[in-house]
Amino acid sequence: MTPLFPDEPRGISVSTAIPGPRSEALRLRHAAVQDARTVHFYQHARKSRGNYIVDVDGNTILDLYGHIACVPLGYNHPDLLDAWRGGRFDWAAGYRPALGIAPPAEWVGIVEGALSRVAPRGLPNLMTVTTGSEAVENAIKTAFVRLARRRRNGAAPSPEDLALTMLNRQPHTNDMKVISFEGAFHGRSLGSLSATRSKAIHKLDFPAFEWPVVAFPANRFPLDENAAYNREAEARSLDQVTALLDADPQIAAVIIEPIQGEGGDRHASAAFFQGLRRITSEREVTLIVDEVQTGAGGTGTFWAHEAWDLPEPPDIVTFSKKMQLGGYYFRPELFPAEPWRIFNTFLGDPLRGAQLEVIIEVIERDDLLGNVVRTGKTLVRELTSLVGRYPGLLSSARGVGTYAAIDVRDPATRDRMVKALQQLGVESGGSGDRSIRFRPALVFEDRHVHEAIDRFDAVAKVLA
Numbered sequence: 001m002t003p004l005f006p007d008e009p010r011g012i013s014v015s016t017a018i019p020g021p022r023s024e025a026l027r028l029r030h031a032a033v034q035d036a037r038t039v040h041f042y043q044h045a046r047k048s049r050g051n052y053i054v055d056v057d058g059n060t061i062l063d064l065y066g067h068i069a070c071v072p073l074g075y076n077h078p079d080l081l082d083a084w085r086g087g088r089f090d091w092a093a094g095y096r097p098a099l100g101i102a103p104p105a106e107w108v109g110i111v112e113g114a115l116s117r118v119a120p121r122g123l124p125n126l127m128t129v130t131t132g133s134e135a136v137e138n139a140i141k142t143a144f145v146r147l148a149r150r151r152r153n154g155a156a157p158s159p160e161d162l163a164l165t166m167l168n169r170q171p172h173t174n175d176m177k178v179i180s181f182e183g184a185f186h187g188r189s190l191g192s193l194s195a196t197r198s199k200a201i202h203k204l205d206f207p208a209f210e211w212p213v214v215a216f217p218a219n220r221f222p223l224d225e226n227a228a229y230n231r232e233a234e235a236r237s238l239d240q241v242t243a244l245l246d247a248d249p250q251i252a253a254v255i256i257e258p259i260q261g262e263g264g265d266r267h268a269s270a271a272f273f274q275g276l277r278r279i280t281s282e283r284e285v286t287l288i289v290d291e292v293q294t295g296a297g298g299t300g301t302f303w304a305h306e307a308w309d310l311p312e313p314p315d316i317v318t319f320s321k322k323m324q325l326g327g328y329y330f331r332p333e334l335f336p337a338e339p340w341r342i343f344n345t346f347l348g349d350p351l352r353g354a355q356l357e358v359i360i361e362v363i364e365r366d367d368l369l370g371n372v373v374r375t376g377k378t379l380v381r382e383l384t385s386l387v388g389r390y391p392g393l394l395s396s397a398r399g400v401g402t403y404a405a406i407d408v409r410d411p412a413t414r415d416r417m418v419k420a421l422q423q424l425g426v427e428s429g430g431s432g433d434r435s436i437r438f439r440p441a442l443v444f445e446d447r448h449v450h451e452a453i454d455r456f457d458a459v460a461k462v463l464a
């Protein structure tokens with residue numbers, strides 16, 4: 001079969017420790033100015049290709065992590081490079097505009113073209129920003145505006161409302177709330193952080209809103225052996241949401257990830273999400289589905305929530321990462337009545353939008369969603385068999401498309417496993433306390449699965 005990515009390296013090749021001496025030298029220079037402690041290694045941007053990172057020490061590393069789920073087509077896809085060299089992005093290269101003030105005409109083409117082409121069903125409007133946190137932050141603000149407008153019966157705010165606003169003392173507004181779920185990650189900006197529940201270190205020392213938190217039902221795997229347990233956990237979680245919404249009219253929104261990404265690849269069933277949609281829509285509470293990590297194809301549908309067959313669409317769907325810019329899609333009735341309510345200087349990045357146009361063309365032309373579904377089946381099958389070979393070490397192989405994970409015995413062993421894989425030329429990442437997550441590019445194919453599993457097997461033999 002013709003590979004989806006032409007001229008990829010033949011496979012992993014490692015000749016130094018990872019990070020190697022050149023990476024460590026760069027880290028020293030880098031760290032003199034910026035915190036470089038989180039850096040895995042330094043990448044050779046031009047030499048990396050497809051699913052393989054080439055690092056500055058010349059190692060060729062198979063990438064399962066994709067810069068935390070941000071790389072749709074692999075590194076240096078020829079269509080993106082040809083578009084660049086052919087001048088397709090020239091209009092966006094000379095300056096960065098304030099898109100809410102004097103956008104280039106081409107931006108309108110991107111908004112009505114690529115961005116609308118992939119809009120989730122029922123959500124024709126969209127807002128663009130730069131990052132995932134900003135997307136969430138503004139989605140939450142949109143839900144607050146909706147609730148406030150309903151409270152005022154659509155009337156304009158009074159002079160007194162405006163005066164109190166300037167004192168940070170808005171009646172009925174300061175105690176509006178958003179429900180989020182245990183283990184959730186929705187970003188690190190000050191507002192979004194109040195909905196983030198995955199790790200204390202993200203939140204420590206920052207003032208937070210006292211918003212309610214509900215247990216995420218977190219399916220146990222294998223699903224068929226744990227069906228009754230999972231059903232009950234999901235029912236309990238939905239009961240908690242219902243009780244909170246019925247007790248507190250100040251709850252403006254419920255925000256949830258289709259699969260908890262940072263929180264440990266925790267899954268819930270389509271029936272759970274259908275129930276959540278029903279409960280929120282009956283009470284006119286905004287349902288925000290945060291697809292920053294799941295969006296743009298990694299689960300085998302463009303949006304993960306497409307797989308749930310919801311009785312009606314979510315109110316808002318946030319995106320970033322593989323979409324290259326941040327933003328959110330929303331229902332027309334959530335359009336703020338006044339301009340300037342949701343605004344910032346850049347409002348996204350036209351260059352990233354122009355790249356996204358090419359990315360979407362390639363996803364469609366090469367049927368990359370079909371590839372993700374096919375490769376995902378191989379990946380989860382191979383992970384399941386790996387778990388079978390090392391039952392004391394590994395458990396809970398799971399995944400939708402190639403958005404997959406396994407659990408390791410304990411957090412320390414998980415960290416050792418990630419490090420050992422890195423030495424064998426496999427870049428992976430942790431999620432939650434003891435999971436290893438897969439967030440490969442959409443051009444990840446069966447041969448890459450087998451190459452990765454071979455290295456997992458070698459590491460598991462030592463750690464088991």
Ligand SMILES: Cc1ncc(COP(=O)(O)O)c(C=O)c1O
Pocket residue numbers: 068131132133134136185186187188257261262290291292293294320321
């Ligand atoms: C589900 C989800 N929401 C929001 C964010 C925040 O995005 P960013 O880091 O771009 O601000 C992330 C980042 O990992 C995420 O996974």
